[in-house]
Each structure stands twice: as structure tokens, then as C-alpha cells.
Ligand SMILES: NC(=O)c1ccc[n+]([C@@H]2O[C@H](COP(=O)([O-])OP(=O)(O)OC[C@H]3O[C@@H](n4cnc5c(N)ncnc54)[C@H](O)[C@@H]3O)[C@@H](O)[C@H]2O)c1
């Protein structure tokens with residue numbers, strides 16, 4: 243752990259952005275349960291003490307959202323678009339400060355954090371524009387005196403539960419379409435990273451988003467607040483991003499109200515390198531795909547499959563590049579790999595490495611705790627990976643790259659699809675017939691071809707199998723916050 247304290251306010255151009263209270267009904271609210279600590283995962287020091295809300299306070303926020311939503315839904319799409327654009331502008335004007343806040347509580351390098359702020363803001367920008375394009379339909383009647391009208395109307399109050407790994411973008415990817423559709427929104431951020439959510443409330447307020455339309459309810463309790471979201475009849479939509487394990491719990495809880503749910507869940511991405519790939523491009527793609535956010539990303543490569551003829555060359559090239567990556571404090575220039583979020587996360591990486599070694603895997607780089615200790619762990623590459631090793635079926639969520647060897651297309655497609663997950667997948671190849679065959683055969687919601695980065699607000703992001711329900715981003719993303727109404731007119 244680094245022996246340095248984080249005076250977060252002193253690092254900001256606008257210290258007033260560092261808010262620690264809840265944002266409910268346009269007001270800043272203290273927590274009935276006092277506060278909980280937010281720590282810097284690189285330094286271990288407390289960077290803020292944040293309002294710890296009770297379930298009753300969250301119920302109050304839902305009531306305020308329900309009341310505000312009725313008027314918000316009467317705004318025209320164009321009016322909602324204008325205020326969302328202002329919100330986007332304010333987020334981008336304060337990109338540096340929001341990035342510093344994000345790095346201080348989550349640990350990722352500042353350059354990545356600022357990149358997340360821009361990525362997160364793009365969902366506000368995009369769906370602000372989509373607010374003007376929520377079209378209905380007129381369908382020719384089934385009888386001479388009948389006319390069929392289809393309306394798209396906001397679903398009502400949407401509640402979100404989001405993870406610590408992308409504490410800005412995972413919220414804006416939801417509240418962007420929700421507010422554009424005319425919904426009101428109650429966000430419960432991860433207890434590890436509440437500041438990035440609260441500051442979105444600060445800027446929503448400055449942008450003129452009406453009181454009660456966007457609310458942030460930090461709490462150290464997760465299950466209790468989740469139950470409130472699932473049991474409160476005023477909540478009409480639950481939108482969750484996190485592990486498949488928690489997604490299952492929430493779906494079961496939401497079933498009692500037959501609540502509409504969006505689920506962005508766990509992944510186990512295969513990254514396949516064929517023998518006709520551009521190996522240098524594949525190495526760069528693997529670096530970005532595996533080590534973004536230090537591997538703590540749902541779409542990170544979890545399994546790297548390399549065709550036998552290029553396996554040794556790829557392993558050597560990857561080792562050289564990864565060995566040169568700088569591990570350090572995300573607030574320091576030049577850092578490429580920050581700390582893991584906590585020691586449990588580090589323990590999972592160590593568990594996967596020990597398991598692989600016990601089953602014949604060979605660590606060709608890293609594998610040990612980093613000299614900076616604490617939550618730091620050096621990037622690691624394991625060769626001789628086999629499908630009986632833990633990382634073949636479990637999400638490592640850390641800087642560990644296991645290299646599996648394969649012989650042919652059919653073998654690697656079967657290996658890649660042999661998982662309960664189906665979020666992202668990637669492969670590098672040049673032959674067009676191979677590209678079509680493999681892209682169509684992979685059982686994933688997302689396929690990256692000759693690229694390791696697929697994230698954009700313009701595309702429908704989401705998983706199949708046990709990686710989720712629904713899509714976020716693209717014009718499809720707003721549908722999850724709309725109800726379709728059929729009006730039968732007798733004229
Ligand atoms: N598909 C995606 O878009 C996406 C994006 C980011 C992360 N993820 C997944 O999230 C996981 C990592 O994030 P994490 O460790 O925060 O996941 P997690 O599921 O442990 O927690 C996610 C959120 O749910 C809350 N939570 C935990 N238990 C709960 C309960 N019983 N009721 C209500 N809320 C509860 C947590 O406090 C947190 O805010 C990984 O599996 C990753 O793949 C998926």
C-alpha cells in the first residue's frame with residue numbers, strides 16, 4: 243500500500259464537486275445511519291465519509307421520484323433533450339475533476355478514468371438526442387371503423403444498482419435512456435465508489451434537471467436497498483449491472499411484482515488468435531482487452547486461445563509487452579495498471595494462479611504480489627492453460643492472462659462456447675470465410691473481430707445466456723424504459 247494520504251478536494255479544480263451527501267428530490271440529505279468510509283484502493287486511506295441511507299430514506303426517494311416523474315413525462319422530447327445536453331456539457335467541462343474523483347475511489351489510472359467520464363457522458367448525449375425520436379405507430383384497422391394506434395410511453399420510476407468497476411458509465415448507460423424516455427431515476431451506487439454517482443447529481447442539479455427526476459441514494463447496505471427496489475410498487479423498472487450471482491437474487495426478488503428488469507451480468511470472454519492473424523495487432527488487442535481497468539472489466543478477455551502454429555510466438559510477444567507495463571498509483575502520470583479494488587479481488591487472482599500451477603500451468607510472467615503490496619498485483623501470464631483450471635469457467639476479474647492452445651476452428655468454437663456466460667468474445671483472423679463462420683458461431687452478445695475494444699454508446703451492449711437480459715446503448719437501449727400501448731379507436 244502506498245504511504246500517502248489523498249486530500250481529494252485539493253486535487254480538484256472545483257472542490258464543490260466533492261459532495262458526500264445523498265441527492266433526493268433536488269436536496270442534499272444526510273444519512274439516517276450516519277456515514278460510511280470510501281477508501282483509496284491504492285493508498286488505503288479514507289478519501290471521504292459518505293451519507294449512509296436507511297431503507298426508509300430510499301423509500302422516500304422513490305416517492306419523490308414517482309411524484310416528479312408525472313410532470314417530467316409531460317415535457318416534450320425536445321425539452322428533455324435540451325436539459326440532457328446541458329448535463330452532458332457540464333460533465334465534459336468537469337471531465338478532469340470527475341476523473342480524479344473516480345480514480346481516488348476506484349483506483350484506475352487517471353487517463354482511463356477520464357476516458358470513462360467521456361464514455362459515460364456519451365450515453366447522456368446520445369439518448370438526449372434519442373428523446374426526440376420516440377416514435378409511435380398508426381396501423382391500418384382490422385375493421386372499417388377501427389384505427390390502431392401504438393403509443394410509446396415512459397415506464398415510470400426506474401431504480402438502478404451498479405458495480406464499482408465503472409462507477410460513472412454504468413449509471414449513465416442507464417439514466418441516459420431512462421430520463422430521455424421520461425422516466426425518473428433512483429441510483430444506488432456500489433458502496434466502494436459512491437462519489438462518482440453523487441457528483442452526477444451535483445451536475446444534474448446545475449443542468450436544471452427537475453428535482454426528483456434523478457436521485458442518488460448511497461448506502462452501505464446492498465441487500466436491504468435491493469429489497470426496497472424490488473418490493474416497492476412505485477418502482478416499475480429495475481436495472482442492474484453486476485455479477486450473475488447477484489443478478490439471480492434480484493430477478494427472484496423482482497418476480498413477485500413481475501417487475502421489468504434489465505440485467506448486465508458477468509462474463510467469461512474468449513480471446514481467440516488464429517494462425518492467419520496479424521500477431522502484433524493481436525498482441526495490442528489482447529493488452530487492451532485483458533488489462534483495461536487492470537482486468538476488472540466485464541468484457542475483459544478471461545481466456546486467451548492461440549492456434550498451435552503461432553502459440554509460442556504470440557506468448558513471447560505478449561510477455562515482452564506486458565512486462566513493460568507500469569504498475570502504480572492511478573493518480574500518478576504514466577501508470578498503466580492501478581491496484582485491484584480490494585484484497586478479496588487480489589485473493590481471487592492468486593487462487594486462479596495457484597490452481598493453474600497445481601494443474602500443470604506455467605507462469606511465464608508475474609504470479610507474485612507486487613512490491614508495492616496492498617492491493618497491487620503484477621500482471622501475470624500463464625501458459626499451458628487447460629479447461630479444468632478455474633479461470634476456464636470463473637471470471638478472474640484481475641490482471642491474469644491464461645493462454646490456451648488449440649488446433650482448429652471447430653475445436654476452439656466449442657471451447658469458447660463451453661461456458662454459462664455469453665457477454666463478449668473476440669478473435670483475430672484475416673480469412674473472410676473464417677471471420678463469418680466464427681462470428682456467427684460464437685454464442686455471445688458481442689463479438690469483436692480484429693479489435694479488443696468494443697465499447698461505444700452507438701452499439702447494443704449486452705449478453706446472452708447467463709450474462710444478462712436486455713441491451714444498453716444504441717437506439718435499442720431506450721426501449722427498456724418504454725411501455726408500448728395499443729389504442730383501438732372506433733371512428
Ligand atoms: N455486463 C456488464 O455490463 C457488467 C458491467 C460491469 C460489471 N459487471 C459484472 O459485475 C461484477 C463485478 O462487480 P461487483 O463485484 O460490484 O458485482 P456484485 O454483483 O457483487 O455487486 C454489484 C452491485 O450489486 C450490489 N449488491 C450486491 N449484493 C446485492 C444484493 N443481494 N441485493 C442488491 N444489491 C446487491 C453491490 O453492492 C453492487 O452495488 C462482475 O461479475 C462483472 O462481470 C458486468
Ligand SMILES: O=C[C@H](O)CS(=O)(=O)O
Pocket residue numbers: 407408538539540541696697
Ligand atoms: O465492465 C463492464 C463495462 O460494461 C465495461 S465497458 O462498457 O465495455 O466499458
